[in-house]
Amino acid sequence: MLNLSGRWKAALLPVAALLVLSACGSRTGENEVTTGAVADTSGDTVKVGLLNSLSGTMAISEVTVRDAVRLAVEEINAAGGVLGKKIEPISEDGASDWPTFAEKAEKLIREDKVAAVFGCWTSASRKAVKPVFEENKALLFYPVQYEGLEQSPYIFYTGATTNQQIVPGLDYLKSQGKTSVYLVGSDYVFPRTANKIIKAYAAANGITVLGEDYAPLGSTEFGTIVNKVKASKASAVFNTLNGDSNVAFFKEYKSAGLTAAAMPVVSVSIAEEEVKSIGTQYLDGQLTAWNYYQTTPGAANEKFVKAYKAKYGQDKPTSDPMEAAYVSVYLWKAMVEKAGSFEVEKVKAAADGVTFEAPEGLVTVDGATQHIHKTARIGKVGSDGLITEVWNSGQPIKPDPYLKGYPWATGLA
Amino acid sequence: MIARFSWRAGAGFAAGAVLLFAVAPVALSDFRLSLLAKYLCLAMVAVGIGLAWGRGGLLTLGQGVFFGLGGYAMAMHMKLADAGPGQMPDFMQLYGQLDALPWWWRPFASPWFALPATVLLPMLVAFLLGSLVFRRRVRGAYFAILSQALAAAMAILLIGAQGTTGGTNGLTDFEGFFGYDLDDPVNQRMVYFVVAGALLLLLAIARQLIRSRYGELLVAVRDSEERVRFLGYDPANVKLVAYVTAAGMAGLAGALFVPAVGIINPALIGIVPSIEFVIGVAVGGRATLLGPVLGAVAVAWAKTTLSEEFPAAWTYLQGLLFVLVVAFLPGGLASVAGLVRRRRRRPPPDPAPVSPAPAVPEEVPA
């Protein structure tokens, strides 16, 4: 006996509710929702969010960024806080998963009502949270070097963009008389974008690009790629590999008989922490392109290194992303104090021209692009496991995320 | 093959509808409601896995592929809709260095293609793969590993084609959903209602399949495939239907995940998320109807809450859940009620043995 009515009722109920309720809600472009996030600045503390991967594959790198931010917060609180309020850090775990980053960002902004968020590492995580910050009109401070081609109105970028890291790296190779280069990278946004820039530079500067190879993220088999590199007889290698791949690549490099003297490798993802995990046995004499090293001279750096080692352990090195994160907290403090308020629009308006005596040297915020002026430094890995500077750009370089100021780069962005 | 209507089922669905449509939006903040929408998408995948694995014995560890196909189909359409007619999506202009939209993107501009594609495309892939694999009687462990490898391969392919798929970034930054502005919280709520309605629909379909003759055949294939073959049925076809259905459900879930969460990327498609879909089903009770749904929601909720407090603890808990539930409680939490009931019903111990009995044999205790 078939009695359909009851069952169909049960099925139609949600459908009917659906139709009724779907009649509401504005359509795209109808009215701009202008309410933004409001930070909770009542009471004598101000909350800030720390959004890093504390678990998963990226935990390797991101935990140190969180630690550097914590150090800055502690120091600022000891000196009286920001506008008289102590900073209360709320740390969330992105778990190396980009949707989780977006979810936690939303939580920090909407539920914890933080005044600013410091974090993210991979471009994928930043791309995933960008819409959240723009929708909610909240601020993110992003401390890692990246591929440029971005200028979100609600993100401040304290890491290097391409003209502050990759282009100086190429300038250095050119100054050393290297006329051919082989490009090796992990298969994702940053290396692919970086290599496009490198090829444009090479074409305009008389350097031949002899090959371009990508390995999947996390790949540890480099026999073929190193064979190709060796066969090409390039005078240098530009390495944009990331994570585990770097370890395998350098072990293969040495086994194939290639040396830093004959075919140096310039890497942009190898900092002091990675040197520790690969070993000087394989890295001795290789080059890196950053804006800061633990060995960078200067009183501000000495103080920073000492404080970091005292808090986290004498065997812990300091690296560029950590320093950029540390600087970002102080820059935010300076912006807030200049604006006299925690409100996002006022802080943004006050940002241009704010300076800070950072461990990497004097940095200035460029209000138009929301990046900072940074000095480029090329370093060489030493047998003690530390990286020492062999060249720097002299003056801090003005950030140019779309490479507008470089004639050879037209058509890239 | 229509299942008989039962008052219990109708009441159950009505109660579920009330809970999802009336109670939840009132009780939860906007943020938590959008989290619930995400959990419900994962629950939709779980319904399919419950059908294929719980009832069919097919341990499919590659549901991420179908989830991703549905998700990317929807995301591609939304990106094209955002860009406007004839324009390329924003990320392509940034990374692609392409002059025109690739040919395989163009059909997704039309919602009449994109919407059905979110469900039909995964089903097609599942049909092709299943036909190849089931006919050659690849089963059990081999099938599980193959499905894992498929998930891994698809993730690699997507990451490698950065200019056309967004690579590791995936597709994100959506403005509108079929003309509705996604920034508006009222529209976010509408998306939640669509997700909840879709879940109830899938549950109704699953119940239909489970209670029909096909459902019995599926369980028979799970328990003794050879015997079913000797009886004259083709187990390959039976398994194929279950696999394709599960793929369609995962595809729909992926499609709705995009407006609910705002992103789709290869990390949601590879080996690890594919296995994570399965754990919720295992915890809840793989062979029941509601078990997978409740298990998936519970596990997703535990993940969010725990990772807020103790990030390392979540990995341990996840591992422990796998170990303890699958090894010691294979029926999941849904079977706990049954176990408790069985213990209570156990007959009282034997009375003292009597002297050698006459012709009437003593009753053997159950």
Added chain:
Amino acid sequence: MTVIVSQLFTGVSIGAVLLLIALGLALTFGQMGVINMAHGEFIMAGAYTVYVLQDVVTGAGWSLLVALPLAFLVAGLMGVLLEVLLIRRLYARPLDTLLVTWGVSLILQQLARDIFGAPNVQTRAPEVLTGNVRITDDLVLSNNRLFILALAGLAVVALTVALRFTSLGRRIRAVVQNRDLAAVSGIPTGRVDRVTFFIGSGLAGVAGVALTLLGPIGPTMGTNVIIDAFLVVVAGGIGHLKGSVIVAFALGTLQSLVEYSTTVSVAKVAVFVAIVAFLQWRPQGLFTLRTRSLA
């Protein structure tokens, strides 16, 4: 010409690494139909053994020689522990062992993170193994890959000899071919299972030591290699080692040749497609046991 030869050598060495990883798996999978997803973590344990040992024993050369048997022991014991505590209860449910051992692998990974830290750790290889053999100017065979090739060969030979000529080997083969008959004939199948698991996991530990010469040592190193190992075992067929040996070298060579002309990503997908196609032709794998059962 030299390019082809050096690619062949790369392919053979990829195959050798695959073989070392898959050998232990072939033993446990073939023996008990147990899919051990924690095999990758046993490999990780072997690699960390080298790291811990180098803290204690200075002098990289000696530490490697000591590490090999030590890693075998450590990983083997972990395998026996896993078998006794969990897998023993799950023999009737092979798919569930997959999930359970996946859970164990998650726990072991997090343990490694908590004990050794999340970042990769460093081991020093003996200097001789970082050099190479120069055949011509273009053709250079790196010593670490030659060493791994030798190690894999040794492992295969040792295992084959053990299985064919020792009484333990006979018992293992008996249990693989017909468990019930073996039990009825008086073979203690439980004990044989434990020993097989010990050997299989121990081989994983040895593979871990080999991997320290090639790549990173960290909590996630096992997950990188486990799927490839399973594909080798599935395609090679259970019950015979030679299936795994042939498939491992075939896949390695295929991967390296495809990698050279296209990209690494395409090569990985090509390998997968090749295996699916192969399983269409021979769904039970390359070499299988001829038994009377229907499966």
